Amino acid sequence: MKKSRTSSIASRLAGRTFVHPVFDYLLIGGGASLVVAAFVYARQGEALINIEMLPVFILFSNSAHFAASTVRLYTKPDSFKSLPFVTMLLPFVMLALLTICITWARQCGSHLQAIYLTWSPYHYAAQAYGLAVMYAYRSGCTLGKTDKRWLWWASMLPFFYVLIYGREGGLHWLLQTFVAEEGIGYFSWSPVLNSFSTVLAQIAFLLPAFAFYSIARGEGGSLPIISMLLIVTNGIWWYLLPALNAFAWATIFHGIQYLAIVLIFHLRDQMGRAGNRHGAAYHVAWFYLVSFALGYGLFQCLPFAYRWIGFGMLESYLLVSAAINIHHFIVDAYIWRLRGSDSNRRIVDPSLA
Amino acid sequence: MANAKTPAAGHTTRPLKAFVSRLVFVLSVSVFVAGVGLGVYESWSEERRLPPIYIDYTDEIEELSQSTDYERTIEELWLAAKLDHFAHRPRHFFDLCRTGFRANDRKTMREGLEGLRLLMETGGSADSRIHFYLSVAISLQPDANKDDLFEALGYADQATQEQPDFAPAHVQLGQLFAILAVGENKQVDVVELQRAALCCETALAIDPSNTDAARTLSEIQQILRSLPSSDRP
Numbered sequence: 001m002k003k004s005r006t007s008s009i010a011s012r013l014a015g016r017t018f019v020h021p022v023f024d025y026l027l028i029g030g031g032a033s034l035v036v037a038a039f040v041y042a043r044q045g046e047a048l049i050n051i052e053m054l055p056v057f058i059l060f061s062n063s064a065h066f067a068a069s070t071v072r073l074y075t076k077p078d079s080f081k082s083l084p085f086v087t088m089l090l091p092f093v094m095l096a097l098l099t100i101c102i103t104w105a106r107q108c109g110s111h112l113q114a115i116y117l118t119w120s121p122y123h124y125a126a127q128a129y130g131l132a133v134m135y136a137y138r139s140g141c142t143l144g145k146t147d148k149r150w151l152w153w154a155s156m157l158p159f160f161y162v163l164i165y166g167r168e169g170g171l172h173w174l175l176q177t178f179v180a181e182e183g184i185g186y187f188s189w190s191p192v193l194n195s196f197s198t199v200l201a202q203i204a205f206l207l208p209a210f211a212f213y214s215i216a217r218g219e220g221g222s223l224p225i226i227s228m229l230l231i232v233t234n235g236i237w238w239y240l241l242p243a244l245n246a247f248a249w250a251t252i253f254h255g256i257q258y259l260a261i262v263l264i265f266h267l268r269d270q271m272g273r274a275g276n277r278h279g280a281a282y283h284v285a286w287f288y289l290v291s292f293a294l295g296y297g298l299f300q301c302l303p304f305a306y307r308w309i310g311f312g313m314l315e316s317y318l319l320v321s322a323a324i325n326i327h328h329f330i331v332d333a334y335i336w337r338l339r340g341s342d343s344n345r346r347i348v349d350p351s352l353a
Numbered sequence: 354m355a356n357a358k359t360p361a362a363g364h365t366t367r368p369l370k371a372f373v374s375r376l377v378f379v380l381s382v383s384v385f386v387a388g389v390g391l392g393v394y395e396s397w398s399e400e401r402r403l404p405p406i407y408i409d410y411t412d413e414i415e416e417l418s419q420s421t422d423y424e425r426t427i428e429e430l431w432l433a434a435k436l437d438h439f440a441h442r443p444r445h446f447f448d449l450c451r452t453g454f455r456a457n458d459r460k461t462m463r464e465g466l467e468g469l470r471l472l473m474e475t476g477g478s479a480d481s482r483i484h485f486y487l488s489v490a491i492s493l494q495p496d497a498n499k500d501d502l503f504e505a506l507g508y509a510d511q512a513t514q515e516q517p518d519f520a521p522a523h524v525q526l527g528q529l530f531a532i533l534a535v536g537e538n539k540q541v542d543v544v545e546l547q548r549a550a551l552c553c554e555t556a557l558a559i560d561p562s563n564t565d566a567a568r569t570l571s572e573i574q575q576i577l578r579s580l581p582s583s584d585r586p
Contacts, residue, residue: 052407055406055407056406059406084371084374087378088374088375088377088378089374089377089378091378091381091382091385092377092378092380092381095381095384095385105432105436106431106432106435109432109435109436110435110436113436113438117438168438296404297385297389297392300392300404300405300406300408301388301389301392301393301396301404302385302388302389302392303392303404303408303410304391304392304393304395304396304404305387305388305389305391305392305395307392307395308391308392308394308395312410312413312429312432313408313410313412313413314410314411314413314414314429314432314433314436314437315432315436316410317408317410318410318436318437318438319436
């Protein structure tokens with residue numbers, strides 16, 4: 001009796017995973033990235049792999065993940081009908097914006113970069129929050145308004161941290177653009193703000209624990225551990241890895257996390273289609289290969305097209321990357337919605353299927 | 354009332370809107386596909402290979418920083434320093450400083466140095482050579498005084514410790530020891546000169562083809578030979 005109660009608590013805490021607890025915890029929850037972070041920390045920032053191999057990892061994970069949101073957008077059932085702007089007009093808007101920014105790189109380029117670098121930590125935080133809520137929902141944990149608010153703040157703290165202290169965007173960029181040219185000096189004239197950074201980092205790890213405790217005490221049931229793991233992992237990505245000059249690993253694992261979850265959604269949609277004649281392996285391989293090829297085309301080929309036109313490789317490469325990021329952030333804001341009759345809802349909660 | 358949409362008007366605008374949307378979409382996809390094709394063509398025609406996995410956009414800047422078209426070089430380096438949020442930014446400021454030196458443009462030299470200082474102060478650099486860059490940038494300044502040179506010496510020393518196999522850092526350290534040993538209104542400091550010689554020897558042991566190290570070492574030996582025999586080591 002006692003044993004079955006313990007196993008029921010354990011399974012409730014583990015939550016209802018999509019594939020298998022090991023898969024979900026390591027790849028989607030970010031457990032594997034914590035192992036790598038521990039290695040990086042133990043070696044005090046010394047490169048874990050040959051530096052020449054890093055672009056290969058980035059291509060297979062990060063570039064493919066950017067393209068995956070586009071592939072998902074166009075393969076999601078009814079997306080052309082439900083998202084006409086994002087599917088049909090956004091690509092044109094982004095191409096035009098990119099061309100304008102490359103043409104006037106001196107005037108606009110750095111702002112496009114800053115927008116992307118300010119938005120990026122928000123995107124990471126929103127992904128952690130979205131996945132945490134998704135797992136809670138799947139695992140039968142009912143989140144009230146206050147619970148959601150706590151979780152949201154716990155997820156967003158790394159974003160606020162980068163917004164305040166980031167050197168390439170956020171407040172620094174806003175100050176430099178609208179207040180003073182010497183925005184960078186903001187760090188030196190603000191010792192109070194700087195001393196607050198450690199406190200903010202500590203709060204960012206305490207708040208998820210508090211949210212977990214507060215939700216467990218409520219009536220909606222306890223939050224699965226994977227939800228907490230997602231939020232804590234994102235914090236480690238933004239606090240620890242940049243300090244060890246190893247942020248590239250965060251981008252790689254963010255890509256893996258994204259690819260894993262998007263593949264699950266794509267697979268369920270495709271397998272549920274009337275007249276589907278292919279197995280799971282086919283759909284997974286198809287989706288990944290198309291994302292990989294598109295990622296290569298976007299990041300590796302498109303900058304050369306701008307060079308062919310006559311622009312420098314520097315602005316072509318950096319601004320193409322910034323535009324792809326921004327396009328990905330916008331697309332992501334739409335394709336993960338769980339409202340109304342969206343097919344995502346059926347996948348998150350199989351009882352609706 | 355004039356603005357009110359009649360059902361008939363709505364009926365006509367909707368297909369038109371859908372048609373325009375589709376047209377824009379097809380246009381964007383065509384431009385993208387053409388862009389990818391052009392990119393492959395450009396890479397193949399220039400480098401005889403498909404676009405590489407790692408695009409080294411600093412190659413062009415490196416090439417440009419050697420040119421004598423200083424105005425264009427400075428403009429491009431500023432753009433690079435502004436846009437590049439990766440680890441190469443200290444290098445761009447360093448190149449700015451060096452180009453300013455070659456062009457005898459004090460303002461650019463100072464701005465390059467300021468950029469490097471700010472990057473270091475705010476911890477905004479993942480480039481392990483930032484101390485080397487700072488050391489060279491300080492010693493290139495035409496108005497650098499003794500205190501500045503001591504500061505540059507400290508950075509050069511740090512650079513040799515961070516990357517012991519980086520020969521230019523040892524040469525820089527040696528040159529600074531030598532300059533300070535043969536300073537104005539001061540007797541030649543033989544011990545410091547010997548240290549300078551040792552740094553150059555270390556650099557040559559790492560990279561025997563380092564001409565700066567060989568030249569500095571030969572100059573130091575010349576100075577040592579010219580000293581009165583009582584002062585010689």
